Amino acid sequence: MQPLLHDLAIALRAPTVVLSGRDGQIRGNGTQGLLHGDLRLVSEAVVTVDGHEPVPIGFEEPAADRGTFTGLLRHLGDPGPDPTVWLRRHRRVTASGVTEELELVSSAAEAVECVVELVLAADFASIEVIKSGESSSPLVPVRVDGGVRWSQGLVGAVVATDGGTTVDGGRVLVKWRVRVEDRVELHWTLTATDPEAPFVPGSAARLPKPVVEADDRRFTALLDRSLDDLDALLLAEREHPADVFAGAGAPWFFTLFGRDSLWAARLALPLSLQLAGGTLRTLARAQGEHHDPATGEAPGKILHERRRTGFEVHGMSLPARYYGTVDATALWVGLLYDAWRWGLPEAEVRALLPNLRAALFWITGLSDTDGDGFAEYLDESGRGLANQGWKDSGDAVRFADGTIAKPPVALAEVQGYQYEAAVRAAELLAALGEPTDGLLDWAETLRTRFRSRFWVSTSDGHYPALALDGAKQPVDSLTSNIGHLLGTGLLDPAESSSIGDLLLGPALSAGFGLRTMSSTNGGFSPLSYHCGSVWPHDTAVVVRGLHLSGQSSHAASLGRQLVAAAGAFDNRLPELFSGYGSADVSAPLPYPASCRPQAWAAASAVTLLVTFLGLRVDVPAGVVTLDPPRPSPVGALKVTGLPLAGGTLDVTVAADGTVTDLRLPPGLRRG
Incomplete structure (x- = not known):
C-alpha cells in the first residue's frame, strides 16, 4: 500500500x-x-x-x-x-x-x-x-x-x-x-x-521575494511559506544549469513534469520570468520528434515527465521519458504567450518560435486522433496512464451516475487550452511579424463545435460536460474542469458567468477551495484523488480564470477559501486535501498520501496575490491594469518590490479595494 x-x-x-x-x-x-x-x-x-x-x-x-x-x-x-x-x-x-x-x-x-x-x-x-x-x-x-x-x-x-x-x-x-x-x-x-x-539544483536562480503586507496575516504567512517552498523545488538539467524549472513535488514527483512545471511557472508570473523561460526551454529541448506508441511521443508534443530510469508502480510501466499527456503542449504555448506579455525578452521568445510552430502542428492536427475535431487521448502502449489530463487516475473520468467513461476521451478543459493556444499564438506571431497560418479560423471552428457537442443539462444545471467518451457521448458529471475554460476565450461572457455561479455553488465550493467533482454526483468521495478532493492548484487556476473573465467577486471569494484552508497545513499547501465542506468539519482534513510541498500548489499563492491586486500586465503594449476586488478579500494590501519589466512595481490597496498608491517601472503606464 x-x-x-x-x-x-x-x-x-x-x-x-x-x-x-x-x-x-x-x-x-x-x-x-x-x-x-x-x-x-x-x-x-x-x-x-x-x-x-x-x-x-x-x-x-x-x-x-x-x-x-x-x-x-x-x-x-x-x-x-x-x-x-x-x-x-x-x-x-x-x-x-x-x-x-x-x-x-x-x-x-x-x-x-x-x-x-x-x-x-x-x-x-x-x-x-x-x-x-x-x-x-x-x-x-x-x-x-x-x-x-x-x-x-x-x-x-x-x-x-x-x-x-x-x-x-x-x-x-x-x-x-x-x-x-x-x-x-x-x-x-x-x-x-x-x-x-539528470537534474541538478536550480541554484542559478533564486526567486525574488517582494515585501507583502496585509491586514489578513493568514495570507502573508501563506505567501511567505509558498515562495520559500517554490524556491526549494527549483531544478535544472545537468547540461543546462541556468534553465531552472520547478520539480513537481516531494517526494513522489521530484522531477520534471511538463504539465506541473508549466502550471507552476504560469501561476508564479510575474514573480520570475527566469523560471518561465527556463521551463519553456527545458521542455522545448525534449519536444517530440517522431511517433512512438511505447512512450507516447509524437512530433511537436511536449513531454509529460522525465526520470532517471523507467517508473513502474501500481500496474503502470512508464519509460524514463514519457509523453502521455494531452494538455502539456497547449499549456506550453500558453506559458510562452503569458511570459511574453509579462516581459520575457523578445530574443528569448523568437528563439522558441520553431518549437511554437511544432507545438501548433501537434495541436491543430495530430492531437485529434480520430478526426472528430477534438483533442483526445488513448494509451496505445497498454502500460501507461489510462487518463492523460491533469486528473490522471484511472477512475477520474466518470459520468454523473458514477460510471467510468471508456476511451478515447476528449476532455473539456483541453479544448479550452487548445483554443487559447491557437488564438494567443496568432497574436504573438502577428506581433513579431510572422504568418499566423489560419490559426484564428481553426480556433473559431473549434469554438463552434464545442458549443454544439459539450454542453449538457442535468439536475445540477446547464454546463459543459467533463468530456466526450469513446462513443462521443458527453460525460455529464459536474466537475472543476469546467472552471479551466474561464479566461481561455472559448466561452462567451454569458457562458462564463453561468459557469462562475455553478463553481461557487455548495456542491463544488467546499468552503476550503474547489472540489474536483460535485458532491451530488455518483462516484463522489471527499477522499478520492480526483473525484471530490480539493487541489489548491485547481482552485487557483479557476481563481485566475474568474479574474480574467471579469468575475472579481467570485475570484476573491474562492481565493479567500484557500487562504482559510492553508493554516490547517502550517501554510504549506499540499498537493491536495479532502473535499469535506466547512459544514462537515471546522478545518480541512488531509489527503494522507499527498505530496508536500507541491510546486503548483505553492505557486497558487502568487496567483492569489495577482488576483487580489486585480493585476494584468502587457509589457509589449506598455500597459499595467489594476482592478482589485471590492472590498479587498484580505483587507488593506501593500506590495513592495514586485519584479516587472526590469524594475519593480509598488502598490497599496485599501480595504475597500481602492488603489491608493502606485509606482510603476519606467515605460509602463496604468491602463
Missing part, C-alpha cells in the same frame, strides 16, 4: 528531501528517509541518549530546508516534575545532503554525563519501491577518508561526524560521550554524490 505522508516533517532543497517523524527520527517506515533524486539514501537516522529516545514535545519547520525537533531527556537532571535536560535536533537540508546539530541543553543543578548515539542505515531504494509500500535490504557501509560511505554504482553517500564511528553490519553507529553543564553541540553531515543524475 502507498505510504502516507500527512503526519511527517519534511525539509528539502532540490534535489534532496528529508522526511521524518515529527519527533525528528528517521525509522525507515513508509517514506521516511533522505531521498536524493529518485533514490532513498538514508533509511534510518535514530538518536538516543543513554539508550532512551527523547520524549518529543514539539517541532518547527522555520523554512523549507529546515526542521527543529525538541525532546525531553527525563532520565537525566534534577529530580522532580520539571524537566531540566532536553535535546534540540536542528536539521538543515542542502542540495547535496543534510547536516544536523544535536544540541543538549541543561538547567540542572549539577552537570550531567551521558552517551549520545546516532544509528544510521541506507538502502538506496528507488522511489517506485517506496511508493509501492515495499522495502529494500540495507547496504553495507565501508570506511573511507573523512567518514563512512555507502555506494551503489556511481551514487554514493558519505557520513562525517565529530563523534566516534563504528560499522556494525548494515548500520553506522556514532557515539558521543559528553558532559553537559549548560549546553553541548554535536554534529553530523551526510553528503551525496550522483554524477549521472
